[in-house]
Structure formats: C-alpha cells, structure tokens
Amino acid sequence: MKSDEIIFVVSGLPRSGTSLLMQMLGAGGAVLLTDENRLPDDDNPKGYLEYEPVKNLRIKKDWVSDSKGKVVKVIHALLPELPSLFQYKIIFINRNVEEIVASQKKMLQRAGRTGANMPDDKLTALLTAERARILKWVGMQKNMELLECDYREIVEDAFFNAQRIATFLELELDINLMAQVVDAKLYRNKY
Secondary structure (H helix, E strand, O other): OOHHHEEEEEEEOOOOOHHHHHHHHHHHOOOEOOOOOOOOEOOEOOOOOOOHHHHHOOOOOHHHHHHOOOEEEOOHHHHHHOOOOOEEEEEEEEOOHHHHHHHHHHHHHHOOOOOOOOOHHHHHHHHHHHHHHHHHHHHOOOOEEEEEEEHHHHHHOHHHHHHHHHHHHOOOOOHHHHHHHOOHHHOOOOO
16 A cells, blocks of 8 residues: 555554654654644653644544545544544554653643542553553554554664664655654653
C-alpha cells in the first residue's frame, strides 16, 4: 500500500515520549498533522505537536480521512476510536510507568493542579494494565500495524531507533536529523 493511503499514528500513555517521537518524525521529513493550540512549556520545551480534533475522536471523526500520508498523535485510550475503514501504522512508545507517574505529578504541580487522588502504586498498576489492554487490542486489528519503541532506548541509541522507525513506516526519512532531535537532558524522571 502506498504511504499516501496510510495514516501514521504516534501513541502511548501520557508523558511517555510521544512528543519526542513527533519531533523526530518532523525533523526527518514526515508530514505532521498538528496545530499550535498547545504551546511548548517547561514540561515539554520542544512542543507537544498535537492536533486538537483528536481529543474529540469519540464524537467527531471526519478529520481522520484528511490525515492519510501524515503523522498524527493519538493518546492510547483513543486508538479504538480510529475508524476501521483506514489503514494505520502505529508507533507506540513505552516508558517505565513509575517514570510516567512521576512526570505527570510534576507537570500537574507546575500547573497548580492536582491529579487523581490515588496512591502512586495503584496508579502505576492501573496504567500498566491499561497499556497492556490497548496493545492487545491493537494487535488484533487487521487494519493496524504496530511498532513498539522504548523511551529509554531511544534516548540511549537515537540513531538505531530512528532507523527502526523509518523502516517500519517505509518512509524516506533523514535518520541523522531524526536522531539529532533527541536531547538526553530532557529525560528528567528516571527510575
């Protein structure tokens, strides 16, 4: 299938590194479907690279057909809402869930907000189960191909992972530029 018939999706749990993947793909020459609604901040100094209509995917899907040949970020929980009549290549980024919880907490504190009133270990277990459920579901879809990446591995070997991603997507991407985007200093919540 030609790349202009495929919708390329970057997904993962919140704070798992989806913005980094979008930055890599954009630097490499992929066409990103984004808007400027969510600007860079201290938690994501290079930007979020989101597309606002994705948040309403459960009720409004008309934009999806316009995303063929482009890369769009879709949070893990909304993957089952993608219309089944299209073909998708999904890059799902995994990250240590304890790191995700710590990162989310810091982001909420900076914004002066509180998250769910749940102990860290319970939230970690919930997110781990949710990720497993979504990945299992994606694996059963005939119209979806999946590549899982690991945040820590991308930071430690950006060039190798950029090659893996470009090969999976079957796109002509500049691997060197993709790898240069990765900034190890932004890996701030390590376990």
